[in-house]
Amino acid sequence: MDELEKMLLVQIADLHKVPDGAYNIRKNGEADGRRSTPHIRIEQRKDKKSGIDIFISSETQGESVHIPVVITETDYRETVYNDFYVEDGADVLIIAGCGIHNCGQATSEHSGVHTFHVGKNAKVKYVEKHYASGDGNGENVMNPTTDIRLAEGARLEMETTQIKGVDSTVRTTRAQLAAGAELVIREKIYTHGKQFAKTDFSVALDGEGAGADVVSRSVAAQSSRQEFYLRIDGNGKCHGHSECDAIIMDDANVVAIPALAANSVDAELIHEAAIGKIAGEQLLKLMTLGLTEQEAEEQIIKGFLS
Amino acid sequence: MLELQHISFAAADGDTNKEILDDVSLTVSERFVAITGPNGSGKSTLAKIIAGILTPTEGKILFNGEDITGLSVTERARKGISYAFQQPVRFKGLTVKDLVSLAAGRHITVSEACNYLSEVGLCARDYIDREVNASLSGGELKRIEIATVLARGTELSVFDEPEAGIDLWSFQNLISVFEKMHARTQGSILIISHQERILNIADKIVVIAGGKVSKVGTKEEVLPGLLAGRICPALEN
Ligand SMILES: Nc1ncnc2c1ncn2[C@@H]1O[C@H](COP(=O)(O)OP(=O)(O)OP(=O)(O)O)[C@@H](O)[C@H]1O
Numbered sequence: 001m002d003e004l005e006k007m008l009l010v011q012i013a014d015l016h017k018v019p020d021g022a023y024n025i026r027k028n029g030e031a032d033g034r035r036s037t038p039h040i041r042i043e044q045r046k047d048k049k050s051g052i053d054i055f056i057s058s059e060t061q062g063e064s065v066h067i068p069v070v071i072t073e074t075d076y077r078e079t080v081y082n083d084f085y086v087e088d089g090a091d092v093l094i095i096a097g098c099g100i101h102n103c104g105q106a107t108s109e110h111s112g113v114h115t116f117h118v119g120k121n122a123k124v125k126y127v128e129k130h131y132a133s134g135d136g137n138g139e140n141v142m143n144p145t146t147d148i149r150l151a152e153g154a155r156l157e158m159e160t161t162q163i164k165g166v167d168s169t170v171r172t173t174r175a176q177l178a179a180g181a182e183l184v185i186r187e188k189i190y191t192h193g194k195q196f197a198k199t200d201f202s203v204a205l206d207g208e209g210a211g212a213d214v215v216s217r218s219v220a221a222q223s224s225r226q227e228f229y230l231r232i233d234g235n236g237k238c239h240g241h242s243e244c245d246a247i248i249m250d251d252a253n254v255v256a257i258p259a260l261a262a263n264s265v266d267a268e269l270i271h272e273a274a275i276g277k278i279a280g281e282q283l284l285k286l287m288t289l290g291l292t293e294q295e296a297e298e299q300i301i302k303g304f305l306s
Numbered sequence: 307m308l309e310l311q312h313i314s315f316a317a318a319d320g321d322t323n324k325e326i327l328d329d330v331s332l333t334v335s336e337r338f339v340a341i342t343g344p345n346g347s348g349k350s351t352l353a354k355i356i357a358g359i360l361t362p363t364e365g366k367i368l369f370n371g372e373d374i375t376g377l378s379v380t381e382r383a384r385k386g387i388s389y390a391f392q393q394p395v396r397f398k399g400l401t402v403k404d405l406v407s408l409a410a411g412r413h414i415t416v417s418e419a420c421n422y423l424s425e426v427g428l429c430a431r432d433y434i435d436r437e438v439n440a441s442l443s444g445g446e447l448k449r450i451e452i453a454t455v456l457a458r459g460t461e462l463s464v465f466d467e468p469e470a471g472i473d474l475w476s477f478q479n480l481i482s483v484f485e486k487m488h489a490r491t492q493g494s495i496l497i498i499s500h501q502e503r504i505l506n507i508a509d510k511i512v513v514i515a516g517g518k519v520s521k522v523g524t525k526e527e528v529l530p531g532l533l534a535g536r537i538c539p540a541l542e543n
């Protein structure tokens with residue numbers, strides 16, 4: 001087992017832990033357990049779409065909600081809509097994750113559409129982990145869409161990680177920030193084989209003093225492909241920073257397309273992008289410590305994505 | 307014991323080859339051996355040839371009698387050669403603890419890692435979880451680099467200008483770091499340095515100028531000439 005795989009195990013172990021607090025476990029399209037708490041209510045959606053509504057009251061302070069999705073069937077496709085209503089002043093940790101184990105020949109696909117209505121001065125930490133495995137030739141597809149609406153003074157921190165096994169993914173994130181709201185996004189992606197990952201972030205800084213910090217770190221190995229579209233619109237006095245930092249290996253291909261749109265003289269927007277192979281001197285330094293070139297590579301990637 | 311026999315090194319410089327080292331022979335068997343000489347004379351190049359990062363165009367390298375000229379960086383490291391870079395490398399994401407653990411070659415406890423950091427004068431608790439990235443100062447990075455070589459504790463350790471960027475107050479400590487290290491490894495420590503105080507502790511000093519060994523001897527033999535000749539060697543060319 002290499003270092004990378006060990007790290008992956010930690011990823012799924014987290015997903016399989018029985019959660020404390022409120023939770024909703026979805027397995028092959030069925031509810032496989034649900035618990036509401038005095039402050040956090042989880043309900044079936046009222047419309048025809050599949051998915052849940054999660055109501056997080058103002059009294060919620062430092063509680064968590066887990067909403068893992070597990071798919072073990074082949075040839076299974078679903079689109080799930082989950083809406084989060086976070087009341088003013090709440091402070092909550094939301095852990096979503098999707099694990100697909102596809103042993104069959106056909107495609108398994110999960111598209112999760114998550115909408116966050118975050119009230120004034122509320123604080124949300126949203127952690128999302130994607131993992132897939134399988135020994136068939138079936139493709140694992142995940143297309144998460146995240147729609148974030150932050151009211152005045154709200155803050156949302158999103159940590160999104162996709163490390164291995166997802167053959168195709170289009171990750172779409174939209175955000176609208178009112179005055180004084182703050183959005184932090186940390187994305188980590190590792191692709192290999194013939195995998196394809198596309199990230200499409202678009203953040204609108206509408207209110208005075210809104211701020212966004214979006215950082216994507218990725219490693220593209222073998223003949224995988226990655227695309228990044230990072231757009232920030234500054235519509236008033238605001239500050240936005242986006243960064244795309246990619247390590248490219250073997251025959252991989254990475255495209256980064258940043259866009260900044262300033263619609264106000266007081267908008268301060270910055271973008272940084274760097275794509276390159278692992279620096280030769282980093283490999284050499286670790287080799288002088290006794291690591292082989294391959295071990296050095298694994299350590300550098302593991303550190304970069306941790 | 308390390309033995310360099312007739313080492314030459316040329317680097318491609320445009321269309322021509324630039325001779326950087328020319329027939330360098332020396333042995334390192336003493337406790338402390340210092341290499342000194344003007345900027346650009348080839349000292350770091352020699353250190354990289356010892357570590358296996360550069361391959362000499364001519365000559366042989368023997369380590370404990372074995373010809374290691376054809377061995378890779380990894381193989382030499384495993385045979386007991388360590389090298390602290392003149393310009394340490396930064397890593398996004400790897401922490402100080404990760405790096406010291408990798409250097410030690412095993413999983414080490416936080417307190418073990420802290421010991422190495424304290425030895426180089428870093429308040430360990432503040433650094434152990436820091437990333438070895440651009441946020442570290444030059445001197446901090448340099449000390450961490452030294453700590454990785456301490457953690458290895460090999461038979462031969464090569465330090466390339468370890469004092470560069472280290473504040474004056476810590477100077478004496480740096481010397482005692484080398485002394486303690488020798489007490490532990492019983493090996494040889496090869497230090498590239500411009501500092502008289504470091505040259506003073508050397509059992510042997512090698513002066514390299516213009517890619518050649520211009521003088522070898524004890525500090526009594528070498529230092530006086532070196533200091534006298536310091537007037538302005540750069541202007542001679
Ligand atoms: N790859 C290269 N191509 C061309 N010239 C090189 C290359 N590497 C080193 N040199 C040159 O070789 C000479 C020796 O460099 P080296 O780094 O070994 O010097 P040094 O003695 O360590 O100097 P300092 O005291 O400044 O650290 C210098 O003139 C340098 O510019």
Ligand SMILES: [Mg+2]
Nearest residue numbers: 349350351392
């Ligand atoms: Mg040098």
